[in-house]
Amino acid sequence: MTDRTDPSSAPASAPSTSIPLASPLADLLPEGLADCLPAAAAATTQAMAAALEAMDLHGYDRVSPPLVEFEAALARRMNGDSPQRMFRFIDPVSLRTLALRSDITPQIGRIAATGLRDAARPLRLCYAGEVALIRADQLDPTRQRLQLGAELIGSDTVAAAAEIVILAVEALKAAGARDISVDFTMPDLVDVLAAGPMPLQAEQIAAVRRELDTKDAGGLKAAGGDAYLPLLYATGDIERAAELLRGLDDGGALTSRIDAFEQVAAHVGDAARITLDPTERHGFEYQSWFGFTLYAANATGALGRGGTYHIVGSDEAATGFSLYLDPLIDALTGAIAKRDTLFLPQGHDRSAADRLRAIGWRTIAALHDADDAAALGCTHRLIGIDVQPV
Incomplete structure (x- = not known):
């Protein structure tokens, strides 16, 4: 029998894997996560409140979905985003797999299709909250982000697209963004052309989309997309790019799309610079006929994306945008006036x-x-x- 009072007779314990509190590694945060210190937190709060107020002034009601949902239900509505990007764990109550949201937009679709299914359309909703990713991309290593945005449920018309673009621009301006530019794109461009004037075999479509997105002329030729090469150069200011695109559209398959884009741009007017890159698909995997990316002179990289889509499950038409203000916070932090x-x-x-x-x-x-x-x-x-x- 082991003598429990004799330390020398106690069995050897397994080596500890914990980091001593005195170690410089003890307080490290996981890669892609960081504390938001007072100045940055103040700038973030002010920018978020201003953006949400701009949405509220246009009649968008705020909703707040939960941070965690059942993985199967959340993944079913993600349409274009892999569930593998989400943190997942077992719920000790239900013993089902839960997921930490990586995007709030699918949750807004769920709310519209369930709790607000009987609300009058078009339904205008806005939101703000944290999202988390298992892995970030190379361009943005952040794995926790503040996402805010607005969704116009029940319409994906030109009028809806114009309202959403104008709202996104106003929200960014209210948050502190300067000299905003909006880059339009046609997410379903290849599908429209492949079914008409520029036919492709079914197995070629994904490869042509990929090479257009990466702007790889050599890869596009190798994929059998020679006819699509001129699209790589139909970019720039909306007037020039639309004119070039019309010149390539011999069959008229894109006429209605080009007309719609010009109408949206006319509604935006001088509020932002409008450009067109019809082949851009990164971040537009589930949008339908219209997509856009938002930039500002005082922020590095994109500040948000939006466009038209259909809600998974109900197939209801919708138009919306999501903003990620983190690139803007550094510029805003120094501009926050010291409070008395x-x-x-x-x-x-x-x-x-x-x-x-x-x-x-x-x-x-x-x-x-x-x-x-x-x-x-x-x-x-x-x-x-x-x-x-x-």
């Missing part, structure tokens, strides 16, 4: 402090006589009932 903050010494007049907070003052109360107002970031000090600069 009032230092409250020990023994201060509490009624005076209450009155000042009621009219918008931010206060920091001293916990010790040695607390330093300037070191705590205060711009003013309460002396009696008077406010004086620090």
Whole structure:
């Protein structure tokens, strides 16, 4: 029998795999995740609130779906996005697999098809929330993002597309984006042409789509898409690109699409610069006839995408967009004005402090006589009932 009181007789324990608290590795975060510190958090909150307000002013009601859903139900509605991108785990209550959402748009479709199925159409909804990815792409290593956007459920017409593009531009401007440009695309371009003036075998279509998306002329030829080569150059400002595209459209298969794009651009007017890249498909796997990407001069990379689509399950037409403001936050953080903050010494007049907070003052109360107002970031000090600069 082992003597439990004798340390020397205790069996050897397995080596520990935990990292000591004193180790520099103890507080590392997983790759692609980061803390949002006060200045960035303030900029993010301000930008999100401003964007949501812009959507609200256009009649879009905010909904807030849960962070986690049953994996099977969520994956069924994702249409174009792999469930393998989602964090998955077992629910100890139901013993079914749950998933942490990687995109909020499918959840909005579920809400429209279930809880709001009897609501009048077109149904205007907006949202904001965190999403997470198992793996990020090379262009954006972030695995947790703030996603916000709007969905116009029940319509994918030219009028719906114009409203959504204008709303996306206004939301970005409200959030702090400058000199916005919108790049239009035709997600189903290859399908339309392959069924008409530029026929392709069924097995060629995926390869031609891929090579057009990567702008690889050599690969396009090898895939049997020689007729599609001129499309690589029908890009640029909407007027020039549309003219080039019309010149390539001998059979008129794209006439209605080009007309629609020009009408949407006319509605946007001078609010943003409009360009056209008809072969772009990255990020538009489930859109139908119209897609767009949003950029701004004070942000690196795309700030969002949108377009027309059909909700999986109900097959209801919809038009919407999603914004990811992270590229904009760095530019906004430095522009956030320092707020006036009032230092409250020990023994201060509490009624005076209450009155000042009621009219918008931010206060920091001293916990010790040695607390330093300037070191705590205060711009003013309460002396009696008077406010004086620090």
